[in-house]
Amino acid sequence: VGAFFAIFPGLWMGLFTGDAEVVRIGVSYLRIVGPIYALYGLGMALYFSSQGLGRVLLPVLANGVRLLASAGGALVALSWFDAGAAGFFIAVAGGFAMYGALTAGALIHTSKSEA
Structure with a gap:
């Protein structure tokens, strides 16, 4: 879904506003962050898997790191x-990618420690 609206962001933004400036910023956000939503979704799916294993500490910490990375990256940008807004959106996308990678690493670590 994120990739679809990254390619056709006007379809989504047109549902919510007709203001050209809001649409312009929203289109920029969807083009930068939209493709990365898959990694955030992966992180969320793996977080729920870790709940089933009863090992949520590392995925929760990964989400905290995501938040700090996004906020810190945005501040630097x-x-x-x-x-500007594009730098902020890149920081958010980086945080989403980091969350997916860290949560995958946490689940792999948990699986290996269980074996």
Whole structure:
């Protein structure tokens, strides 16, 4: 779904507003972050799997790291590089990618420690 709306962001944004500036920023967000939603979805699916295993600490910590990485990356992008909304969106996408990777690593670590 994220990839679809990254390719055709106007379809989604048109449902919510007719304001050209809001649509422009929303389209930018969907083009940058939309394709990465799959990794965030992977992280969420693996988090729920870790609940079934009774081992949620590492996936919860991974989500905390995602939050800090997104916020820190956005702060750097906006303050140091004056990257605007696109820099903020790239930081959010990076946090989503990091969450998927860290949660996958946490589940692999949990699976190996159980064996």
